Amino acid sequence: MESYEAARQEFRWDVPESFNFGGDVIDHWARERPDHLALIWCDDQGNERRLTYADIARLSNRVANALSARGVKRGDRVIVMLPRIPEWQIAMVGCLKLGAVPIPCIEMLTERDIAYRLANSEATGAITTRANIGKFASGEALLARLSVGGGEAAWEDYDAALADASDSFTPARLAADEPAIMYYTSGSTGHPKGVLHGSRGIFAWRVSAWYWLTLTPDDVMWCTADTGWSKAGTSIIFGPWSCGSTVVFYNGRYDPKLRLETLARYRVTVFCAAATELRRLVQEDVAGYDLSALRMTVSAGESVNPEIVRAWKRLTGVDLLDGYGQTETLMTVLNYPPLAVKPGSMGKPLPGTDAAVIDEEGRFAPVDKPGRLVIRLPNPQIMLGYWKEPERTAQSRITVEGHEWFLTGDLARIDEDGYLFYEGRSDDVINSAGYRIGPMEVENVLMEHEYVAECAVVASPHEERGEVVKAYIVLKRGQAGSDDLVKALQDHCKALTGPYKYPRRIEFVADLPKTASGKIRRRELRDREFAAQKGVS
Known part of the structure; x- marks a missing residue:
């Protein structure tokens, strides 16, 4: 993208009638570039694994076959609670190929948290580690229970289950509005909400990888997000792999020096980290690390303070491009390489996305006047709805001047140049x-x-x-x-x-x-x- 304004004017959504990320993306690259590295995994003990696109295609086929053999069907929900290990990506893609709906969960969830998700989602399968089996005590009805690191009681060893499965699988053809993935996200009241996305969402999330991350097959991307976050999906799986890029996946303790060593060792070109991490990294001396491959750093999930944006640029010579998104919408307002950065701003709407600020009376707010941030509908990036909560889904929509908009629940303002600035939550999250x-x-x-x-x-x-x-x-x-x-x-x-x-x-x-x-x-x-x-x- 050489010009943001030109890209906005020329962009048109071209969502296919049916789409399966596993078949249309992973299997595509496995055919076109089978030996190209899809994943470099490492940990804080010096261990490493490398998997090509052909490896991911083959192993995800085995996951799909293993789940199917145990009774998991298209449309069924499967909880995937794994740490930052390659089995996470493989399990996610395997679920998608089958047409099952993966529910990524962070490892820190407790037995109570899991019990709620099992009951609410009516999941029929779960993939986790042996250390986390005990958290699934209420999962007696699960048809498939796969454990990475060894089986126990009713749980089967993940590797053994895959060893008995075929390398061949024909991915399901999912309609654009057919459920494909679900994330649980916290609200200001009650239990976490299930945010359901269709296959059109997974297809559409590549657009931020085009314009924000500007990824190509030559890039090596590292995103440090937790596996249960929607950000992990877009910046560890869906975004980079839609572009044929290589992903670095690190599992281990947070240590600023290890972060810098990893960036240098794997010649990372695009780095994505939360503001919390970046605040610590800018305090480090980077003189001893070769960061010459790094061309861009991005952040999302929480606002990056303007001084951190400036400090990172001084430290590395690389731009830090902040972005805004939600579990319900994924990345929608971003800073882009050709666009002048205003420190503290979320940037401008993604091509194909219209954002606005409305006041309490439901009218468009004037320049620099804080109000409710809304995204114009229809937009393929935005969720199908809240799981089993049609009323809450309806409440997330508002009509302004004859058009329907999605209420993000966040407050923002727009300056005279069209840049959006985050002003906080309109609820209590x-x-x-x-x-x-x-x-x-x-x-x-x-x-x-x-x-x-x-x-x-x-x-x-x-x-x-x-x-x-x-x-x-x-x-x-x-x-x-x-x-x-x-x-x-x-x-x-x-x-x-x-x-x-x-x-x-x-x-x-x-x-x-x-x-x-x-x-x-x-x-x-x-x-x-x-x-x-x-x-x-």
Whole structure:
């Protein structure tokens, strides 16, 4: 793309009537460039595996056959909870070839989290590691249970299951609006929502790889996102592999020096990392690392501070292009190589995507006036809907001046040059180091503690993580707050829900602000928290 404006004017969506990523992308490259590296896996112990597109095609065929042999059918849901290992990509592609709907999940989910997802999705299959088998105690009805690292009880060894499966498989032809993948994402109330995407979404997500990442088969891309995030799908599988690129996949502890060593060793050309990581990396001395292959760095999931954008450029000589997307929409507002960067801006809408800001009256907001960010429909990138929640799906749509738009739930403003700036959430979701955390999930766990009478969970600003979980807690009569109780409550949360959700800050209060109808005013607490952190009384 030499000109952003020209690309927008010339772009037209060309979504096929049917599409299967496994067959139309992976099998395509396996035929055209069978020996081209699709994946370089490594870990913090120095181990490495390399797989070609032919390898991915063959092994994903075996996954599809193994699942089919155990009764998993087209349209069935399959939970894929694996760490950053090649089996994750292979399992994902195998599900897609079969026409089963993979549900990627992060490893930090607890037994309770998994039980909800199993029941809500009515999954018929699961692929995980031996270490995580115990979290699937409620999965008695699963037809297929494959365990990487060895079987146990009702679970079969993944490698053994694949060894008995055929290398040949004919991918299902999925209609454009047929369900293809589902992610669970946190909301401000209740349980996580299942965000269902069609095959058209997986096809459309390549567009951000064209214009934002500008990938080609000569590129080596490394995205550090967790396997349960939708960002991992677009920047580790769907985006780079649609372009025939090579993907680096690192599994291990976070260490800034290891990050830099990996970038240098594998001659990474495009690097994608969360703002939290980049804030640490800019503090490193890169003089001893050969980063000459690196041509671009991108970030998404949380806003990148303008000073980090400038610091990264000074440190590496490479642009840091921030981008905006959601689980419901994936990447929609981005900075692009030919476009001048305004530090702090999300950029401009992707070619083929129209974004706008509307006020509370449902009218388009004037320049620099914050309002609700909306994406014009129809757009193939946007979800089919929330799983089993037609009313919530309908509520995510709004009509403005005769056209239907998708309500992102975020606040933004547009400047006079058409650049969008993120202004925060219009609901109470906490965005901590890229993880979206619903306050109700944490509140429900805290309320199970014997000393807690009432609580409210909000976002609290944090220099490195962007936001962290803060809990305001009213204790039961006769109980007093203490440092020991803070630790006990944190440990309680870590034991019952994903450890990334635990409240890093806890404040004991006598009461909580409420509306006339008795609802807790989280927004008031959140505003108070942000004001306090800025030193405002």
